[in-house]
Amino acid sequence: RFGFADAVSRRIKSFSGHVLTMGSEAPADIRVDLSDLKSVEKKMQVLGGRHPEIRGLIHLYPLNVYFDGAVTDTHEINASVKSFFLMVRHLLPLLDRPDTLISALAFESVVFAYANSPGNIHPVFAALGGMLKTMNKELKNTRAKIVDFSIADPLKHVESIVDQYMAELMASDLHVETGYRDDKRYRLSLVEQAVEQGRSTVKKGDTILVTGGARGITFEILKALAAEYQVRPIILGRSDINALDAEFRKKDADEQYIFKSLKARMKGSRPVEIKRAVQKNLALREVMANLAELSAQGIDIQYHCIDVLDTEAVLRVVDSVSTIDGVLHAAGVEESRFIGKKSLDSFNRVFDTKITGVRNLLHALDGKSYRFFFTFSSVTAKFGNEGQVDYTGANDMLAKILLREKTLHPEKTYKVFDWTAWDGAGMATKETVKKVLQQRGLEFLPLARGVRFFMDELSDSGSTEAVFTGRDTALDPDGLFQAPGLPADEHRRPFIDRVVEKNEIQTQYSRILDLKRDLFLLDHSRLDVPIFLGATGIEAMAEAASTLAPEGSRLVSMREFSIPYGIKLLKGRPREILISAGQQDGDPGLFACSISSQFKNREGMAMGDPKRHYQGLFEFSGQKPEQIRVRIPEFTPVQYNGNIQDLLYHPARLFMDGLFRTVEDILSFEPQVLISRVRNSSEKQFFAGDAAPDFITDVAIVDAMFQTGGMLEVMTTHEIVLPARIRQMSFYGQLQKNREYICITRKTDNGQKANIYQLDLVDPDGMLLIRIEDFEMVKVDRLAPENRITGKISSPALKKAS
Ligand SMILES: NC(=O)c1ccc[n+]([C@@H]2O[C@H](COP(=O)([O-])OP(=O)(O)OC[C@H]3O[C@@H](n4cnc5c(N)ncnc54)[C@H](OP(=O)(O)O)[C@@H]3O)[C@@H](O)[C@H]2O)c1
Structure with missing residues (x-):
């Protein structure tokens, strides 16, 4: 309606591209009301089949609401955010290919929400930014981009804005979030900062409305708030403690006991249903115990079994209290699943808990004289995270909702805590979640430090958003850690x-x-x-x-x-x-x-x-490298007595130690092919004072690849070989610390003085990360007879060869 779609279409057509437009009114090619998610889903289910030529999705609908000056409501969230998820999900086979694009255009809300004097922040744009950062990671071949503009009278400059937008889409730069103001290009970066030592936002005896405070990290924080400020929490949570079976209230009713008892009671139920019932009862027990622990601290607490999504119920609680000094909206749900596997119901549960939750709270508190409003978000909202398109979208939007509130009520304190994963409590301690996050290179925050960070942050009312993160550069494709002047920058080229x-x-x-x-x-x-x-x-x-x-x-x-x-x-x-x-x-x-x-x-x-x-x-x-999937050959296991690492990493055979003990196991061994499992997991210092230097290549893993050539010789020919030459080495993706990779090493030539190998490093799904072609290793020595190990190992393939 405001000319952006038309201008974008004209540009695409001028490059001989084709455009299909989608919207509720003529002249849209595909007519659908984007706020009607059922209709959107129906249309999208057939669109890909009818138009297999689709190579990109540009989502401009949110500009309508922005330029109409309307406030964000459910209608807009459906039309702008949830329909976007559905479009990408259903077009996934077409969009998840090389040379494809998913993009949105924004104003004042993604990059410029952090400007010193922000303009009209429209949080929905940030939801798209959060989602695009995850799409950038899940759809490895696709360019994902949101371009934020900050300009006076934008509707007078539609053509020049679209020129800049298209130029950004076609440039080689791969950053997801960029912005333009006065023809200058902006990106976000993290700035390391100590907390300001001002007066604490929380005062003794404050009444705080807390969503999600009966469990997880928020409960740990509440304990500290109770001890230091004797706060009176009013806790909202869905858990109905009255529903806890009397039998499970007993002190010794542990997980095993509850499981046994429910299994007997729920005859005919599926194991997953029993498991869910066990978890529910365990959560109820935890809530009861936690509330008792808070009461034992001698403070006044209220617990209301209320879903924060229930607008009326939230309003009733707020209206029942004479004063609320502050709010901590920490309710959250984690249901990680890749976009292609995620249902709209799951998206809703995760997204709405944060966003409908905060909207209900702000609505209920409208006109009341609370002093502060805190909320918990995640570092993944800054970096994107596979499996969390809903969570990163919601959390990024949540932050911008508070940044917007701050512009409207500068006298109040607003704070968004972007936490990394906590150790010891909360949703990241689930075994499956923890493993995945660690593999992706996320540094966990010890419980006591997390609580301390929260308490310290209370004395800093100057900043509205604070990110608590390790130097998790492996998660950071947008280079937030690369701000000029950040220590990371100095370390980047060690x-x-x-x-x-x-x-x-x-x-x-x-x-x-x-x-x-x-x-x-x-x-x-x-x-x-x-x-x-x-x-x-x-x-x-x-x-x-x-x-x-x-x-x-x-x-x-x-x-x-x-x-x-x-x-x-x-x-x-x-x-x-x-x-x-x-x-x-x-x-x-x-x-x-x-x-x-x-x-x-x-x-x-x-x-x-x-x-x-x-x-x-x-x-x-600047181009994203093509993604290649390699077929991992069938394994021919090697048999040996004891630890294969101790056998191979021996001063006379492979002299690497400590940091470079990176080949963890030999998965398969044939005279010409060695398949090994490698991982860079050492906590040792690489340089004095630096255990995790910021390298361009992963030195320890590249060395592990080189080692495998040496291992193959030690296991077959007794020769000691050292790297000498490489014809070509290609880098397809970023490696991460603590993550398992598979190295496939093939010997293709056995010369007088040197051997030649071909190596592929892949992830467990076979996605190629590093390929080395024609790697020449020169023969420098032979193992003395007493150091040979061929007699200690055996493999079906060796027997066949001999
Ligand atoms: N733990 C971490 O490492 C981490 C990292 C980054 C960010 N965060 C954020 O920090 C917050 C707390 O995380 P956590 O790890 O402590 O989570 P958790 O252990 O899973 O607890 C979540 C809490 O939210 C409540 N809740 C969920 N949906 C609700 C709803 N609709 N209405 C009312 N209450 C609801 C739950 O209570 P009921 O089940 O009784 O409703 C529970 O008390 C979340 O917002 C999360 O996104 C956590």
């Missing part, structure tokens, strides 16, 4: 120190390798001599190249890599290396890199020519 020379196309850095700082070298020593790794050489050169690479690009491949001379720290003495990168063939993404050293006399004078140790061609690109 092999780069002093600039020797630098211009736009060429650079050289100097780095002193020193055992006091470079602790990793101690875990990579052969015959007591620390050796710089092939993998650290690749990382160091990639870091140098990255300082010249275009913004927003990432390392996609390395070619013609070789190690003319290894780098050893003889007698443990510090040693200077020079890391160079230079643009190649005028290509802004291609760099010839090397590591060299220069012998210097006692006076520091350079003597002779520099010695070249490592070299390679590094390619950076």
Whole structure:
């Protein structure tokens, strides 16, 4: 209605593209009322089949409500948010392909909600941002983008806004959330900040309305609030404690007891129903025990068995109390499932608990004189998270609802706590959830620290949103950690120190390798001599190249890599290396890199020519690499007595230790093919004081891949081989700490002096992450007879071969 769809259509058609428009009025090609979710679902179920050519979805409907100046209501949430989910879910087979796009256009609400003087924040846009960040992760081949504009009189500038929007969609940059104001481009970044030490927002004896306070992390926080401020909580939760069976109130009624008893009572029920009933009773027990514990602290508490989605019930409770000093909306539901598998019902449960919940609370409190309003959100709302399209959408919207409230009521304190996963209590401690989050690289927050962070934050009324996170860069494709001045930025290139020379196309850095700082070298020593790794050489050169690479690009491949001379720290003495990168063939993404050293006399004078140790061609690109699924071969297990790691990681065989004990198991072994399980899970310091450096490549895993060639030889030919050359190494995706990967190592040539291998690193689903083609390892030694292990291992394939 405001010309945006028309302008976008014209641009797409001018590139010979085709456009199908969808809306409730003529001249939309597909006529549907987006707020009527049943109709949307019906239309979408057939749309993909009728239009298999669809390669993108641009969602502009929310602009209508924004420019109508209407407030957000259920109608808009259905039309703007839930219909968007349904569209993506039903078009998933078409949208989850290379060269596809999902996008939305926003105003003042995604990036600019954080501006010093924000404009008209429309939280629905942020819901789309939160969802798109998850879509970006789940649909690995698809470009997901929301572009936020901040401009006076936007309706007078529709054409120029759409020009900028289309340019952003077609640029190589992959950030999901970007913004434009005064022709300048903006992105979000996290700023590390200590809490302000002001007066606490919470005062002694305050009455606080708390949703979700009877369990989980909120209960832990309530205990601290009760102890420090003697607050009077009014807790809302769905659990009906009166419904707890008398038999299960007994002290010794544990999970096993309840299970046995319910199993006997629920004859004919499915196991999952019994399990659900057990969980429900356990939750009721927990609520009862928690309420008793709070009462024992001598404070006044009220518990109301109320669903925060029930507008009238919330209103009744609020109206029944003379004063409410503040609110903590912490009710939340976690039901992680990928978009393709998620039902609208599940989406509603997760989304509405947060959003209908906060709207009901704000509605009930309208005109009342409360002083503060807190809410709990999650770091995943900032980064996106597979399986949580509803949760990230809701949480990001929740934050913008409070940021908007702050603009309307500057005298009140609003605060959004974006928590990382807590250890010891709450929804992230469910075994399945915990495992997945850890594998994705999320750092857990110990319970006591979380509570302390909350309490400390109370004295900081200056900021409305606070993110409590580890340095979880693996979760952060939008580079929120890369703000200038953030410590993360300094750490991002840990092999780069002093600039020797630098211009736009060429650079050289100097780095002193020193055992006091470079602790990793101690875990990579052969015959007591620390050796710089092939993998650290690749990382160091990639870091140098990255300082010249275009913004927003990432390392996609390395070619013609070789190690003319290894780098050893003889007698443990510090040693200077020079890391160079230079643009190649005028290509802004291609760099010839090397590591060299220069012998210097006692006076520091350079003597002779520099010695070249490592070299390679590094390619950076703004395009998402193509996703490739590799078939994981059938395993031919290896038989051995004892721990295979102890067998292989032996000073005479593979000299890596500690940080580099990364090959956890041999899954399959044949004379020419080794399949191993690798994982970077060491908590040891890589550099002094830094256990999790921010690398471009995952050094420990790349080294693990290299090790597998050595292992194959130790297990078959008794030869000791070292990395020498790589024709091509391609990087398809980001690796994560603590995550299991599978390395498939194939030996394709057995030469006089060297062997050749092909390696694929894949995730357990077979998605390719790193491919190494023609990896040459030179033979440097043979195992002494007493160190050979071929007699200790056996495999059906070996028997067949012999
Ligand atoms: N735990 C974490 O690591 C973590 C991390 C990031 C963010 N968060 C956020 O922190 C909050 C608390 O998380 P938690 O881990 O403590 O969760 P939890 O242990 O699963 O507890 C959730 C609480 O919310 C209540 N609740 C859910 N739906 C409700 C509804 N419709 N009406 C009223 N109450 C409702 C539940 O009570 P009933 O079942 O009795 O209704 C329960 O007390 C959530 O908003 C979550 O998103 C938690």
